[in-house]
Amino acid sequence: MxxxxxxxxxxxxxxxxxxxxxxxxxxxxxxxxxxxxxxxxxxxxxxxxxxxxxxxxxxxxxxxxRNRVPFSKRNVLVRDRYTCVYCSSKQKKLTIDHVIPVSRGGKTDFDNCVACCKPCNNLKGARTPHEAGMHLCRRPYQPTxxxxxxxxxxxxxxxxxxxxxxxx
Ligand SMILES: [Zn+2]
Known part of the structure; x- marks a missing residue:
């Protein structure tokens, strides 16, 4: 107890x-x-x-x-509850996806990074979700x-x- x-x-x-x-x-x-x-x-x-x-x-x-959580890939996964933001599959082996690809000037921060499974990451490639026809279940944000x-x-x-x- x-x-x-x-x-x-x-x-x-x-x-x-x-x-x-x-x-x-x-x-x-x-x-x-x-x-x-x-x-x-x-x-x-x-x-x-x-x-x-x-x-x-x-x-x-x-x-x-009330302070901000420092950015790290692990903390992105914790924020997103180890769930892929595109297909909602839950697993420990997730990757980090840049919503706006790095090649398009997307930043590596809480506002642009999401938890993503490997199949979804491969499917999306260096495209925006809109271009890839993929839907974000949750918007990325800076957690406290x-x-x-x-x-x-x-x-x-x-x-x-x-x-x-x-x-x-
Ligand atoms: Zn997925």
Whole structure:
């Protein structure tokens, strides 16, 4: 069972996951309030209480989480959930396609690179999707670090707490 607590920023955006002991310290110092308790019971000196599962900070803190994710081929694959943007096939062995080909001045960045399977990449060649008659399921974009954390959260069980609270 997870003993970590999700900490949300004062604007209810996701900040981080922390140990429930640290979470309790935040709560007792009145820097954060509990939105949801977990099923885990904690034995204190005088009484038994529930460990917090989701807390929100009283104030909004500026954080690094809003920063941009650095560009890398791996991060393009993470953003696109290891799914080819043209045929939606899901696989680990994907290549990176330049939507506007490099030979036409297309850049190697998040706005022009997408996850692409080998067959689609071969089919498209050095053409634009329009020229190749191919359709992009999703537009490429620059992701933020908080988005990347959310992708990882979705894979862990913690995400359901946020959904339950209607936050995501
Ligand atoms: Zn494909």
């Amino acid at each position: 997870s003993t970590s607590c999700i900490l949300l920023n004062g604007d209810y955006s996701y900040l981080c996951q922390m140990d429930w002991k640290k979470a309790l310290c935040l709560m007792f110092s009145e820097k954060a309030k509990v939105l949801k308790y977990s099923d885990r019971l904690v034995h204190g000196v005088e009484k038994v209480f529930r460990a917090p599962a989701v807390m929100v900070l009283i104030k909004v803190v500026r954080s690094v989480y 670090i908080s988005e990347f954390i959310r992708i990882r959260l979705k894979q862990s069980g913690a995400y359901r707490y946020l959904v339950e609270l209607g936050l995501y």
